[in-house]
Amino acid sequence: MYIRKACLEDAESIAKVHVDSWKSTYKNIVSDEFLKNLSYDQRKNLWNRNISDKENYTFVAVNNEGEVVGFADCGKRESNNIDNSGDLKSIYLxxxxxxxxxGKQLFKQLFLQFEELGYNRVFVEVLEDNKTRYFYExxxxxxxxxxxxxxxxxxxNLLIYEWSNIGEVLSKL
Structure with missing residues (x-):
């Protein structure tokens, strides 16, 4: 297993992980109808845009067979107007x-990116019923x-969490 920066050729694989992980992670949290209507093609278009965006940083986890099995991305959401801060936008496996x-390896890569960008605060949005929030805590x-x-x-319920010390997070990893 290794982590690397995503390239445009990964968009289709990321889209598949995105849709499939949403279906398992958000089962019994969001409606079955919504999950059933998630589309690989729509997510592929989204990831083509995200990977092309110079202000967005996307990383993939690749297994020993060369398959993308997870991804994470970070940057700064348009709604974030706090100086020297960024957002963990997603981690899905x-x-x-x-x-x-x-997930821990992807998480570490994001925090190394935050450190490189000089951010001193990081935010993440997570649904209250998503157990990933305990990982963040x-x-x-x-x-x-x-x-x-x-x-x-x-x-x-959408919870917005904050880390105010990137070095402290990295020391735990």
Whole structure:
């Protein structure tokens, strides 16, 4: 298993991981109808744009067979107007690779990127019912604020966490 910067040729593989991991991660959190309608093609277009964006940093986890089994990306959301800060936008893994340290490797790569960018604060948005929030809390994220988000007509709690010491996070990794 290794982590590398994503390239445009990875967009299709990232899209597959994105859709498949949403279907496993958000089952019983968002509607089955919404999950059923997720599209590899739509996500591929999204990832072509994300990878092409010079302000977005995307990394992939690749298994020994050369297959993309996870991805993560970071940068600064348009809604983030806090100086010297960035956003962990996503980390997703195929279900069979969860709990094996792959997410931790991707997480570390993102924080190395934040450090390189000179950020001193990092934010992440996570649905309250998504167990990944405990991973973030373990690595020192503190609840910054909560909000509501509507997905497929269902109102869900969105938690925004913050890390205020990137070096501290990296020392735990």
């Amino acid at each position: 195929l279900e069979e690779y969860q709990g094996k340290g792959v 373990y690595y020192g994220a503190h609840l910054f604020k909560s909000d509501k988000i509507t997905i497929s007509g269902n109102e869900l």
